[in-house]
Amino acid sequence: xxxxxxxxxxxxxxxxxxxxxxxxxxxxxxxxxxxxxxxxxxxxxxxxxxxxxxxxxxxxxxxxxxxxxxxxxxxxxxxxxxxxxxxxxxxxxxxxxxxxxxxxxxxxxxxxxxxxxxxxxxxxxxxxxxxxxxxxxxxxxxxxxxxxxxxxxxxxxxxxxxxxxxxxxxxxxxxxxxxxxxxxxxxxxxxxxxxxxxxxxxxxxxxxxxxxxxxxxxxxxxxxxxxxxxxxxxxxxxxxxxxxxxxxxxxxxxxxxxxxxxxxxxxxxxxxxxxxxxxxxxxxxxxxxxxxxxxxxxxxxxxxxxxxxxxxxxxxxxxxxxxxxxxxxxxxxxxxxxxxxxxxxxxxxxxxxxxxxxxxxxxxxxxxxxxxxxxxxxxxxxxxxxxxxxxxxxxxxxxxxxxxxxxxxxxxxxxxxxxxxxxxxxxxxxxxxxxxxxxxxxxxxxxxxxxxxxxxxxxxxxxxxxxxxxxxxxxxxxxxxxxxxxxxxxxxxxxxxxxxxxxxxxxxxxxxxxxxxxxxxxxxxxxxxxxxxxxxxxxxxxxxxxxxxxxxxxxxxxxxxxxxxxxxxxxxxxxxxxxxxxxxxxxxxxxxxxxxxxxxxxxxxxxxxxxxxxxxxxxxxxxxxxxxxxxxxxxxxxxxxxxxxxxxxxxxxxxxxxxxxxxxxxxxxxxxxxxxxxxxxxxxxxxxxxxxxxxxxxxxxxxxxxxxxxxxxxxxxxxxxxxxxxxxxxxxxxxxxxxxxxxxxxxxxxx
Numbered sequence: 001x002x003x004x005x006x007x008x009x010x011x012x013x014x015x016x017x018x019x020x021x022x023x024x025x026x027x028x029x030x031x032x033x034x035x036x037x038x039x040x041x042x043x044x045x046x047x048x049x050x051x052x053x054x055x056x057x058x059x060x061x062x063x064x065x066x067x068x069x070x071x072x073x074x075x076x077x078x079x080x081x082x083x084x085x086x087x088x089x090x091x092x093x094x095x096x097x098x099x100x101x102x103x104x105x106x107x108x109x110x111x112x113x114x115x116x117x118x119x120x121x122x123x124x125x126x127x128x129x130x131x132x133x134x135x136x137x138x139x140x141x142x143x144x145x146x147x148x149x150x151x152x153x154x155x156x157x158x159x160x161x162x163x164x165x166x167x168x169x170x171x172x173x174x175x176x177x178x179x180x181x182x183x184x185x186x187x188x189x190x191x192x193x194x195x196x197x198x199x200x201x202x203x204x205x206x207x208x209x210x211x212x213x214x215x216x217x218x219x220x221x222x223x224x225x226x227x228x229x230x231x232x233x234x235x236x237x238x239x240x241x242x243x244x245x246x247x248x249x250x251x252x253x254x255x256x257x258x259x260x261x262x263x264x265x266x267x268x269x270x271x272x273x274x275x276x277x278x279x280x281x282x283x284x285x286x287x288x289x290x291x292x293x294x295x296x297x298x299x300x301x302x303x304x305x306x307x308x309x310x311x312x313x314x315x316x317x318x319x320x321x322x323x324x325x326x327x328x329x330x331x332x333x334x335x336x337x338x339x340x341x342x343x344x345x346x347x348x349x350x351x352x353x354x355x356x357x358x359x360x361x362x363x364x365x366x367x368x369x370x371x372x373x374x375x376x377x378x379x380x381x382x383x384x385x386x387x388x389x390x391x392x393x394x395x396x397x398x399x400x401x402x403x404x405x406x407x408x409x410x411x412x413x414x415x416x417x418x419x420x421x422x423x424x425x426x427x428x429x430x431x432x433x434x435x436x437x438x439x440x441x442x443x444x445x446x447x448x449x450x451x452x453x454x455x456x457x458x459x460x461x462x463x464x465x466x467x468x469x470x471x472x473x474x475x476x477x478x479x480x481x482x483x484x485x486x487x488x489x490x491x492x493x494x495x496x497x498x499x500x501x502x503x504x505x506x507x508x509x510x511x512x513x514x515x516x517x518x519x520x521x522x523x524x525x526x527x528x529x530x531x532x533x534x535x536x537x538x539x540x541x542x543x544x545x546x547x548x549x550x551x552x553x554x555x556x557x558x559x560x561x562x563x564x565x566x567x568x569x570x571x572x573x574x575x576x577x578x579x580x581x582x583x584x585x586x587x588x589x590x591x592x593x594x595x596x597x598x599x600x601x602x603x604x605x606x607x608x609x610x611x612x613x614x615x616x617x618x619x620x621x622x623x624x625x626x627x628x629x630x631x632x633x634x635x636x637x638x639x640x641x642x643x644x645x646x647x648x649x650x651x652x653x654x655x656x657x658x659x660x661x662x663x664x665x666x667x668x669x670x671x672x673x674x675x676x677x678x679x680x681x682x683x684x685x686x687x688x689x690x691x692x693x694x695x696x697x698x699x700x701x702x703x704x705x706x707x708x709x710x711x712x713x714x715x716x717x718x719x720x721x722x723x724x725x726x727x728x729x730x731x732x733x734x735x736x737x738x739x740x741x742x743x744x745x746x747x748x749x750x751x
Contacts, residue, residue, distance in 0.1 A: 437470075
């Protein structure tokens with residue numbers, strides 16, 4: 001290779017038209033981006049150990065053929081070529097695909113053309129590399145099929161980029177060779193495992209490759225040119241998706257659909273034939289058969305989350321569902337219950353009648369338990385003869401929830417008591433059961449399971465075939481809660497409560513202001529999370545003085561900001577609790593604070609949840625209108641998670657909808673959440689109210705929201721909740737960066 005100087009290769013690049021812009025376009029056409037670079041770079045370390053083995057196999061294959069063996073005259077040449085080949089394979093995943101990489105690829109192409117290596121062997125080597133690497137890739141990434149496909153596609157892209165550069169060197173040397181290379185390239189495309197179908201802008205088929213024909217049973221000689229896309233690929237929504245790509249110019253990827261007994265994954269992308277006098281727009285549909293991957297994923301999920309004997313959720317899935325149930329209970333203020341049961345004298349069955357009979361009994365018990373609960377409840381097997389039942393959404397009243405849970409428990413015990421036939425012999429069973437209620441975060445998941453386990457052993461100790469509630473030792477946790485409530489009473493006078501500020505921005509004006517969030521800096525326990533003390537404050541009534549302090553402190557801060565031109569337009573959003581809003585004098589209290597602080601009420605925004613405003617909606621509307629008349633605006637927090645109807649929404653005097661972060665977080669990978677977000681934004685626009693999205697953590701989420709029509713955002717992408725001084729510094733940096741190049745000014749204000 002050294003015989004070809006850098007100047008000669010650079011001249012060849014100029015002759016072919018290979019420059020930075022051309023390479024950028026080629027990478028874009030291949031959709032080779034930083035994600036691919038990251039995947040290849042990550043792969044590199046994994047391939048170090050197998051690289052030499054792979055190179056040895058590669059040359060073992062090459063020397064089988066006379067056409068390629070003639071380029072390896074002796075053992076030293078073979079070892080030199082192996083080192084060169086190893087370096088090349090390493091460069092494919094090195095992550096550096098800049099100018100030096102491109103020139104080196106051209107130099108290799110020149111050498112191969114110069115020594116007379118025919119294109120079919122050159123391109124075939126790429127195919128050998130890609131195909132030979134598949135098993136190793138599957139070994140490394142087989143447990144993550146999506147990453148396996150993405151990584152393999154990244155390898156294909158960089159290999160095809162290299163092939164394109166090699167083809168350019170051959171075309172420059174000989175047009176006849178170029179035509180041959182074109183045919184071989186087409187053969188490689190034809191032999192790709194993915195099915196390819198090209199259609200024109202009227203969705204008429206232009207061509208399909210061999211894999212597509214095999215995938216859908218098309219005869220090799222069968223003419224498909226001009227046929228409707230839907231005739232060749234009868235998939236729901238395909239026409240609409242194809243037209244969407246044509247209209248938007250944006251590719252659609254990762255479309256998983258079921259067809260007959262197959263699972264297919266589609267990628268639809270546009271093709272521009274720019275060299276034609278009249279540009280013709282075409283679509284390329286890539287079809288991958290992922291039936292086996294789906295089956296493997298389902299099997300892996302079954303092994304990971306379900307008990308193989310009973311088909312019930314296992315301990316891992318139970319933990320996930322319990323954690324979710326605790327969160328939902330916190331949000332909805334509804335009791336749930338956990339029941340743990342253990343079959344009495346089960347060991348005797350295994351010992352006397354064998355494990356097969358014991359397994360049949362466990363499967364039968366699982367069915368009987370499931371027949372006693374709702375579809376929304378969960379029955380799980382922890383292992384052995386232990387089962388867990390999780391009941392959700394019982395009641396907001398503890399006594400009613402206890403009665404309901406006890407009734408279900410007795411029903412389960414009665415079902416287990418019914419005789420069953422095992423191996424032609426009638427068998428009677430019984431079980432001991434423990435029961436423990438939960439409400440929100442009054443206990444951690446581990447504590448909850450310990451409590452119900454203790455209750456179950458109390459049932460066993462009482463003589464078996466019984467149900468016992470968690471014993472009165474629960475009083476200990478209640479005393480802890482009481483102690484925390486007592487300490488919370490001193491938090492406000494002791495200046496332990498602090499306001500944190502989370503920045504709110506839009507895509508035109510920059511910083512709009514912030515949402516104020518309450519924090520408790522406990523002198524012994526450190527930072528106490530709001531989820532721990534807000535429910536106590538609500539239940540004890542302490543939320544009233546605390547809420548008034550929050551509102552007053554926010555107004556005082558707005559007054560300080562009003563004195564500075566850089567911050568005078570900042571807004572503050574303040575959350576109002578249900579108990580606080582329901583106070584008869586709430587409007588008067590707010591008016592008094594506004595008068596005493598002298599703040600501009602239009603800079604203040606009160607955030608209410610859907611569940612709050614829908615309770616006694618007539619009273620809610622009266623209070624909101626009264627505060628509207630004073631200049632205060634309202635934002636509906638966590639919008640989309642409640643059950644408000646359009647008629648109720650239109651009657652509320654709100655000025656802003658706040659899209660819940662759960663929809664924002666999932667909209668990139670969940671079509672339904674994306675539709676909800678678009679619907680909320682469209683509804684807000686039609687009603688003439690503003691819209692803001694919370695929980696925005698990535699630029700992709702922000703860009704997606706902007707495309708949907710939401711210009712205002714809050715989330716970790718812009719800043720976490722932070723103390724006042726830090727917020728002011730951040731806000732002024734953002735504002736100054738957007739508006740002026742003057743030095744930053746830091747506002748000095750009393751928190």
